[in-house]
Amino acid sequence: MGSSSNASNIAVLGDMGFKTTKSAELLETYRLFLRVRYTYDYRITHKVHMWGMNISRSWDKKCFAIAHKLGIYDIIDSQYSNRHKMYDIKTKLYEIEKQEWVEKLYQDRNEPNGNKLRTYRLYKIVLETSSYLKNVNDRQHRRILSNFRSGSLPLAIETGRYTKPKTLLNDRKCKYCTVDCVEDEKHF
Numbered sequence: 001m002g003s004s005s006n007a008s009n010i011a012v013l014g015d016m017g018f019k020t021t022k023s024a025e026l027l028e029t030y031r032l033f034l035r036v037r038y039t040y041d042y043r044i045t046h047k048v049h050m051w052g053m054n055i056s057r058s059w060d061k062k063c064f065a066i067a068h069k070l071g072i073y074d075i076i077d078s079q080y081s082n083r084h085k086m087y088d089i090k091t092k093l094y095e096i097e098k099q100e101w102v103e104k105l106y107q108d109r110n111e112p113n114g115n116k117l118r119t120y121r122l123y124k125i126v127l128e129t130s131s132y133l134k135n136v137n138d139r140q141h142r143r144i145l146s147n148f149r150s151g152s153l154p155l156a157i158e159t160g161r162y163t164k165p166k167t168l169l170n171d172r173k174c175k176y177c178t179v180d181c182v183e184d185e186k187h188f
Helices: 008-016 021-037 043-050 059-070 080-103 131-135 137-150 156-162
Strands: none
Touching: 008 080, 008 137, 021 043, 021 059, 021 080, 043 059, 059 080, 131 137
């Protein structure tokens, strides 16, 4: 992709369509949990698991608590196969992740100049791999496109946020034209 070091993590995650390590970790945790929970009754791992369900600070109890919090408790206790349960858990975790990504994308943290991703969020609404990453073969073009999309190009709107003291949004004018407007991605 070739994003710059000051590109927003939210934009990179959105363009790549990656899942976070948190959701991958939870998925593997519940894969192991289901495997241990539904082994044969005479296996020692199953006996330890059932014993751990009665202890307040055990891994098994924590898995149930997280399942309640995420809303996947019903999936774990359903009568479907483990493969079907894992598919449902994966789908639910992905929905939660998409919702969190959208919330972070629109979070301005009460900054007077707004979020760095004000242009990005106009055209990126779905957490999936962007088509330009697959279709643009030239690395330089792909790098410039990713920097443009993530608001990382050296435009006045971006460089003004790092000056001391910060330049006001309306004072970040284009130096190359006589229109006297803010140099942002739309003007570029």
